[in-house]
Amino acid sequence: MAAIESLDGLSATELARELRACAGRMIANEPEDIVRLRARKLDTGREFSVWEYTIGYCMNLSDVASVLRDQAACAARGEEAGDVATLARTMERLCIWYAGQFETTGKMTDTEAILTRCAACFAGTDDADVFCDLARGLERYLVQLMFWVDRQLPWSAVSDLVHGYRLRQAASAE
Structure with a gap:
C-alpha cells in the first residue's frame, strides 16, 4: 500500500487501484492495523467485543x-431511477461514520485514513464508472481486512462454549 500519508494525493481512480492492490498484498501480509489491534488485546485481555x-x-x-x-x-x-451524486453522498457519509467507528473501537488508524480519503473521493464523484470502481476497491479492501480479523477470533473456543454447554446441559438432564 502507498504510505497512508500519501493517500490525500490520490484521485478516486488511483485510490481504487491502490485499494485493490493493497487487498491483494493483504492475502499474504498481515495489515499493521491487525498487528496493533492484537497488541492492544494483549494489553487489556478483554478485546473480544472489539x-x-x-x-x-x-x-x-x-x-x-x-x-x-x-x-x-x-x-x-x-x-x-437513481442519481450517482446522491449515492456518492451516501457513501461519503458512510465512510465518515465507519472511519470513526474503526478509530474509536479498534484504533485502526490505517483503515480510518483509508475511509477518510474514500469519503473525500466519493464526495466529488458524480460519474457512475468512477463511483463503481472506487466502491469495488473499497469492498475488496474491507473483505480482505475482514479475513484478517476472522483469523484472530478464537472460533473453536467460542464453539466449545456454546455447543459444549449445550451438550453438558443435555447430558446432565438425562
Whole structure:
C-alpha cells in the first residue's frame, strides 16, 4: 500500500487501484492495523467485543458498498431511477461514520485514513464508472481486512462454549 500519508494525493481512480492492490498484498501480509489491534488485546485481555464489532464493520460497510455500487451501475444504464451524486453522498457519509467507528473501537488508524480519503473521493464523484470502481476497491479492501480479523477470533473456543454447554446441559438432564 502507498504510505497512508500519501493517500490525500490520490484521485478516486488511483485510490481504487491502490485499494485493490493493497487487498491483494493483504492475502499474504498481515495489515499493521491487525498487528496493533492484537497488541492492544494483549494489553487489556478483554478485546473480544472489539474484534466482533470490527468484523461487523467490515461486513456491513462492504455489503452496503456492494449494493450502492450495483444501484449506481443500474442507474447509469437507465435500468432504474437513481442519481450517482446522491449515492456518492451516501457513501461519503458512510465512510465518515465507519472511519470513526474503526478509530474509536479498534484504533485502526490505517483503515480510518483509508475511509477518510474514500469519503473525500466519493464526495466529488458524480460519474457512475468512477463511483463503481472506487466502491469495488473499497469492498475488496474491507473483505480482505475482514479475513484478517476472522483469523484472530478464537472460533473453536467460542464453539466449545456454546455447543459444549449445550451438550453438558443435555447430558446432565438425562
